Amino acid sequence: MDADVLVTVCVVVFLSMVAASHACPVIFSMHPNHLCFHARWPDVTAAAKKAYGLRYQLLTYFYTGLFMAHTRGGTLARPLLFTDPSDVGARNATQQWLMGEAVLISPAITPNTTTVQSYFTAGTWYSAWDYAALRIKKGHYVELDAPRGHVPVHFRGGAIIPMQR
Helix, strand or coil: CCCCHHHHHHHHHHHHHHHHHCCCCCCCCCCCHHHHHHHHCCCHHHHHHHHHHHHHHHHHHHHHHHHHHHHHHHCEEEEECCCCCCCCCHHHCCCCEECCEEECCCCCCCCCCCCEEEECCCCCEECCCCCEEEECCCCEEEEEEEECCCEEEEEEECCCCCCCC
């Protein structure tokens, strides 16, 4: 295997781990072997810093969701169909998920992808990165930019989401 291909594969795998783990406080541990990626590639460092920054801001929300799941039953990560069980499109949205009731994660899980087709149920959704509003009258797919190092994350309008600084 060519060294450049190996580097690209390692970066993509690491970014996928960071993208998936930024949403869940208990999945990813910072093992010393993972730290070598931060030292070698500045783009990986920037992506990890961005993902971890949001993860740490949302820790209160995540731990509250874990407490609710423990005391009432259920899960923290859940399928999109939980927002509206009557929405057929939400039932078929298998490449994104909710954290709690209000944080929608829509990662690009296909290699060499710069956009992602995300399904949004009716309502207003706000980007976690710039708070841009998406007003959806009836559930449908929306194409979102998802360049390497960026995971589309949205907050459900009307939800109270505690965030730390």
